[in-house]
Amino acid sequence: MKKVLALILAALMILSLAACGGNGGNESKAPETQGTEKENESKEEGKTEGGSIEVAVTYTGDQLEVFKGLTEKFTKETGIEVVIDEYGSDYEATMKSRMASNNLPDVFQTHGWSILRYKEYLMPLNDQPWYSDLDESGLGVIADADGTIYVLMISELVNATLVNTDVTDAAGVDIYAIHTWEDLYAACEKVKAIGKTPIGSNSGSGIFANIAGGFVTYPGEAAVDEKAQLDGTWDWQSYKTTLMDWVARTIDAGFWAEDVLTRNNDDMTQKFADGEAAFMLGNDPGFCISCLTLNPDANFALIPNFASKEGGTEEVNIGEGDTFGIWKDTKNVDQAKAFLNFMAQAENAKTMNDSTGKIASLKSAMAIDEGYGLKMLKVFQEKCADRDIFYDNLWDRKYMPSGMWGIFGNACNDFFQDHSAANTDAVLAYLKENYDDLYEEAHSK
Template sequence: MLRGKLGKKAMAICLAASSVLLIACGGSTAQESGTPDSSAKGTEVASEEAGTNFEGKTIEIATYLSGDTLSAYKQVIADFESETGVKVTLDEYGDDYESTMKTRMASNDLPDIFETHGWSLIRYKEYLTDLSGEAWASELNNAALGVIKDSDDKLYALMTTGSCLGTAVNMNVCEAAGVDPWAIETWEDFNAACDKIKAAGYTPVANYFTSAGALANANGSWLSYEGEQFNDNEAMLNGTWDWQNFGVILDYLQTWFDNGYLYEDCGTIKQADVIERCAQNECAFVVGIGTSFQTAVVAQNPEVKMAMIPICASKEGGARFCGIGEGASFGIWKDTDEMEVCKAFLNYVSQNADGINAAAGEISTLPCETTKSYGMQLMEEGESHYPDVFYDNLWDRKYMPSGMWSVFQVAAGMFCEDQSDESKAEVIEYLKENYTDLYEAAQE
């Protein structure tokens, strides 16, 4: 059981907490541009590649997708069935996906194809087929490979979409304040830019505490990556991390409060409010958010010039990175009786993913989009300024036990209410205790 140590006042704030501490993961706020291609570019590939008649074959696919993305996926499946004669049974597990898949893993009775949704390496690898030899594998971009390529170069999933998290930038505000966001490398640089933006009469940091999120997406820039202040990865993964180095993050984030970088109502505003304020050119940065945020801003005001820069490094020479989450990603059960059909299906999806990408409103990880999304344009523009940027899985997903997301949210509420040294110590202890509990529970 998670240990809660909060009073009613703190808990009220916790329910609204997420982003400053958390460098919060932005939810999908608007569909990104991109027109589905109904011409089914890969319609003949599946049958020809297999060299056999698939008529009468049946495969089972499990999905957690919903809404428009699920509808687009169903269309791809229907087209594949029509072209190949394969019958697809689609299991829509929805909110029960995690528990259902864990039960099926325990009995070693898995669907022929199932969505890995961020866990192809961390959770499902031992049940999946290596797909690194497939034709589409060489077409995946660096954003995808940074998340799904194993240390031995194996791939266990076809990743068609992903969420890309960096720092959203209002270029209009930066220009008015005399700030070049492309020159920002470190958190020290970031604060210097914020000082200039505040002096020019704008709000530097528009992060908000009412989005569901976690104390996660920027943590690697202090704790995990080459050239940073600490490298605690091994301890994080084996359950022995004592969290003491986490204090450097709290010390830094305190400067956002002390220097007046945030909106005064950052504890109550919602993402929609921040989108509107950014569209009105009131604020400069939202740290650790996905490209759907910028898409929503320009939808309200096409005159606003937005950009995305990577997460800052903790010191000069440190890592510049963006967090990537697997979106619509599909793997093949290693013990399927229909391996040939399953590989043909993934090949088909790889060439007909436009509709899925457009519906998801995220970045595409394959070169099959007929219309490049706004998110992809932002990501590629960032790469042109930061050619050494690298992509890694979301920090909490890669290094923390399952269940820490909500724990980070509570911790954010604690820190939002009180940034004293005593509060920092309580935050660290709270995180450590729950991390230990969840890690031990995961070993059972």
């Protein structure tokens, strides 16, 4: 009897271990299956009046609740049910699986990749009524070479340098006098002198990818390798002598947090909100909104990314914010288009943008946008009115092949751990090898 009991217990343990030991691939498959069932349901229901669509979104937490509220309003107005796929941090992985099986949701968000990654699965939308409402500033980001767009973009992602002005004021730093990375270095010295962390970012992808344009790509910079980056012949040497050199000097100067290698987003938000750090590099105003939930009295500002030398380019990167595209093979075309029309209405776009902190990209929504993100941008535009600011897509999305984001994160982390000459070369070789590989993959079709 005892042996039987032991066997049963052992079997139970095996089951529980198996349940605990599932890998990410399996985890991401679960919602996929769910999605497929929902999609089949929606396709069948699509034939009935009202119908139903499956919408996959990146939203989580409060933003998801706001989105759910909007979909309920949409259902009330149109009778079309919306089944939301909440993939959270598994969004990209799940969408890649669904693309591989050519089985996508009726409507889905493209999180910066409507052209490079998702285009072949999306329906052209230039004929939609809201097309003329799209602001020029964002059109370049979502249109392909022929001017065709595949998504409704309700907000833009603005990416530049964030400042906790409580800290910089205390340190006596005039943030609008910072024009070059050397100016920032000098400002960091002042911040460090008052016992605060000058740069609150972690050693993730954002450092090596988001600020790179100001060193190795844009007009007037130390290196202008734009052409080579785009045609796959870039040798990366300028990256080493400019960006990596500057980062190495800031590491040596102790401008980063002690736990820079492992601090996560929550840590960064908390420290920046608490006024423990002065600058966040390559980030967007949405980050400040998260900080304000922790410390409503904190004061923040947005300033451009800097030039590598006097006369270089100070830039602000604009990327896809919140976008919605329609799967080209959906059987619920009318319902999906109705949903995009609904999201394009100024008050609906505004509701979502207020929640995400992103800046409106529809003219009608811009007119009524009171979000914190736009406020930050307006202050920045006013303070930097005398400067020639260069606006471009996010650097890695424009100049690097798809798949480099994770590689940049790994390389940056490795570099922060050891920035000796030997390891700098090893990191550079790693970047180049992956760039060559992914470039070849992207252009082999």
